[in-house]
Amino acid sequence: MRLFRAIGRTIRRVLVNQAATLLTALRGIATNRMRAFLSTIGIAIGVATLMTIYGLTAGLTSSFTRQLAALGSSTMYVSSRPWVIRGDWWLYRNRPPITREDVEALRRRGDLLDAVAPVANAAAEVSYRGERIGQVQVQGTTSEYIDTSTLKLAAGRFLSPLEGAGTGQIAVIGSEVAERLFKQASPLGARISLGPQRFTVIGVLMPQGKAFGRSLDNLVIIPIDTFGRVYGMRRDMAIAVTAAPDALFRAEDQVIEILRSERGLGAGDDDTFSINRQSELLKIFNEETSALFGVAIAVGLVTLLVGGIGVMNIMLVSVTERTREIGVRRALGARRRTILIQFLTESAVVTMVGGAIGTAVGMIGCQIIDKVAPVSAELSAPAALGALVFSALIGLLFGTWPAYRAAHLDPIESLRFE
Amino acid sequence: MSVLLELARISRLYQMGSETIYALRNVSFTVDRGEYVGIVGSSGSGKSTLLNILGCLDTATSGTYRLAGKDVRDASDDQLSDLRNREIGFVFQTFQLLARTTALENVELPLVYRGVRAGERRRRAREALARVGLASRMRHRPNELSGGQRQRVAIARALVTEPSILLADEPTGNLDSATGHEILGLFRELNEAGNTLILITHEPNIAAQCPRALRMSDGYVLDDGPGSRVVADLMVGVRF
Numbered sequence: 001m002r003l004f005r006a007i008g009r010t011i012r013r014v015l016v017n018q019a020a021t022l023l024t025a026l027r028g029i030a031t032n033r034m035r036a037f038l039s040t041i042g043i044a045i046g047v048a049t050l051m052t053i054y055g056l057t058a059g060l061t062s063s064f065t066r067q068l069a070a071l072g073s074s075t076m077y078v079s080s081r082p083w084v085i086r087g088d089w090w091l092y093r094n095r096p097p098i099t100r101e102d103v104e105a106l107r108r109r110g111d112l113l114d115a116v117a118p119v120a121n122a123a124a125e126v127s128y129r130g131e132r133i134g135q136v137q138v139q140g141t142t143s144e145y146i147d148t149s150t151l152k153l154a155a156g157r158f159l160s161p162l163e164g165a166g167t168g169q170i171a172v173i174g175s176e177v178a179e180r181l182f183k184q185a186s187p188l189g190a191r192i193s194l195g196p197q198r199f200t201v202i203g204v205l206m207p208q209g210k211a212f213g214r215s216l217d218n219l220v221i222i223p224i225d226t227f228g229r230v231y232g233m234r235r236d237m238a239i240a241v242t243a244a245p246d247a248l249f250r251a252e253d254q255v256i257e258i259l260r261s262e263r264g265l266g267a268g269d270d271d272t273f274s275i276n277r278q279s280e281l282l283k284i285f286n287e288e289t290s291a292l293f294g295v296a297i298a299v300g301l302v303t304l305l306v307g308g309i310g311v312m313n314i315m316l317v318s319v320t321e322r323t324r325e326i327g328v329r330r331a332l333g334a335r336r337r338t339i340l341i342q343f344l345t346e347s348a349v350v351t352m353v354g355g356a357i358g359t360a361v362g363m364i365g366c367q368i369i370d371k372v373a374p375v376s377a378e379l380s381a382p383a384a385l386g387a388l389v390f391s392a393l394i395g396l397l398f399g400t401w402p403a404y405r406a407a408h409l410d411p412i413e414s415l416r417f418e
Numbered sequence: 419m420s421v422l423l424e425l426a427r428i429s430r431l432y433q434m435g436s437e438t439i440y441a442l443r444n445v446s447f448t449v450d451r452g453e454y455v456g457i458v459g460s461s462g463s464g465k466s467t468l469l470n471i472l473g474c475l476d477t478a479t480s481g482t483y484r485l486a487g488k489d490v491r492d493a494s495d496d497q498l499s500d501l502r503n504r505e506i507g508f509v510f511q512t513f514q515l516l517a518r519t520t521a522l523e524n525v526e527l528p529l530v531y532r533g534v535r536a537g538e539r540r541r542r543a544r545e546a547l548a549r550v551g552l553a554s555r556m557r558h559r560p561n562e563l564s565g566g567q568r569q570r571v572a573i574a575r576a577l578v579t580e581p582s583i584l585l586a587d588e589p590t591g592n593l594d595s596a597t598g599h600e601i602l603g604l605f606r607e608l609n610e611a612g613n614t615l616i617l618i619t620h621e622p623n624i625a626a627q628c629p630r631a632l633r634m635s636d637g638y639v640l641d642d643g644p645g646s647r648v649v650a651d652l653m654v655g656v657r658f
Contacts (some may be wrong), residue, residue: 020530031518328514331475332575333503333531335496411475415514 042307043354051362097236140227148240156203174219315402327414347399355391428481456628507576566597
């Protein structure tokens with residue numbers, strides 16, 4: 001019982017001290033607003049740099065993962081070249097295009113493959129009753145494409161197996177195309193123009209969002225044979241292949257095996273195709289960006305270091321100036337620890353104000369980047385909070401030496417200090 | 419009367435290079451609760467060193483000092499801080515009030531270090547200010563107060579913790595003589611109300627008003643007796 005009371009008393013004493021200490025610290029800063037502000041500018045710049053970099057990283061990563069998610073995690077893309085070519089690009093130059101025969105071979109023999117869909121890409125102008133959109137991504141594919149992707153229908157239906165293989169003048173449109181051509185009206189059944197061709201809309205896709213400043217919803221999907229007739233049969237295409245997640249690696253081996261035999265490659269020949277996967281892309285992305293952001297973060301940290309030293313300097317000056325005050329406080333019964341905490345609090349508050357200014361500037365910076373540049377930048381609330389906590393920690397770190405000096409001043413000397 | 423503080427053969431040495439300076443030599447005396455003691459001496463007589471030791475700002479090189487029954491010699495820095503907070507009320511020549519801080523907040527300060535809640539703190543600080551006649555000046559800052567008023571705030575700050583002893587170091591040194599007299603009058607009132615006071619001064623005529631005075635010179639206590647008698651002897655230059 002007595003122990004509890006003693007603990008309670010200690011806690012109360014600490015709390016009373018904290019509230020009073022915070023007030024004291026705020027007053028200490030308030031009496032020298034300009035100096036506190038100037039000393040915190042370094043911190044503000046450092047935090048602003050870090051926050052902008054962080055926002056940029058977060059924005060890029062999320063837009064990248066969004067785009068990757070659209071590719072599907074258990075989907076492989078067979079194409080004539082790798083997505084990211086590093087090094088000997090000429091090795092890939094003379095590879096033959098992916099053909100309908102390759103697709104057929106995979107469909108016929110790939111018993112581990114859940115869905116196989118050819119995907120050919122083109123760009124075209126799309127219009128409907130005078131409304132036109134200049135550059136729309138046109139994809140030619142089959143009914144199985146929806147199973148290899150994360151596309152979802154908002155209205156209507158996707159290509160049926162029969163239509164996918166046929167040459168019907170039908171189209172599934174992305175949400176942005178639907179919005180811009182039809183506003184509120186339902187596009188189902190309407191006949192839109194793709195260049196000189198007319199297509200009947202049979203389905204509308206759910207929005208997928210933006211990636212790298214490009215909308216993923218500015219899209220028209222048509223049957224692969226129709227695509228071939230309009231844009232040419234001999235185009236290079238990709239094959240989207242899905243397998244059960246646990247069979248992905250075996251499925252990849254099977255795809256390689258089928259395509260090698262289909263293309264008549266001997267044992268010593270290199271593959272004349274590449275299998276691309278979302279995870280590889282993510283790996284490459286992480287490799288490429290981490291070095292860049294590493295450098296940028298190092299710059300931000302150096303700025304913070306310089307800012308922190310600035311704060312330390314100002315705090316040392318402040319301690320000297322307030323020597324008498326410290327002496328008075330000690331004479332009135334302040335322990336060393338109390339003085340230490342007072343000055344630590346003060347420097348933490350100063351750097352936190354700097355952190356808040358920096359976070360605000362960083363947020364504005366991210367919004368400007370978001371508006372002006374093709375990349376998105378986003379700052380989450382936890383990131384902003386983290387920046388505040390981090391800058392307070394900097395204040396504690398760089399306030400330690402001045403606060404220690406303040407706490408260890410001799411009370412008698414301090415009282416006599418002029 | 420009970421003994422409040424007791425000094426036995428207190429010495430304080432300073433090492434200045436190779437030279438040893440004796441600031442206090444074998445000082446022994448006791449002060450009872452409720453006494454009003456003046457300590458008089460010229461500068462360099464050791465009275466400031468004595469004040470620092472009495473106020474637990476400094477510790478003796480040798481000898482024992484018991485304050486309110488506690489031996490101060492082996493106290494840690496934290497314990498000394500707590501002793502100052504609980505047992506001592508300081509009044510300085512230069513007032514030593516915190517600038518840009520109201521009278522009320524200045525008086526509250528020692529209670530903050532004792533961990534007293536804000537409401538209670540305010541109430542006690544108001545009482546203390548009322549006691550020194552400054553009830554109407556609580557919201558003023560030191561630079562808005564006269565010298566005498568500042569010293570009253572300092573006295574209120576010293577009283578607010580209800581310490582065992584008030585230690586005043588040349589409390590009238592920065593005041594004109596009329597204001598000085600007011601402050602000395604206030605001290606007398608406080609003493610009559612039961613407070614123990616030790617007043618350090620270099621002015622014999624102030625020491626003469628104290629019921630008891632110690633005369634110091636070269637680190638020694640040379641005389642101890644009723645203030646008027648000690649000062650009278652000092653004036654005629656009687657030495658033993």
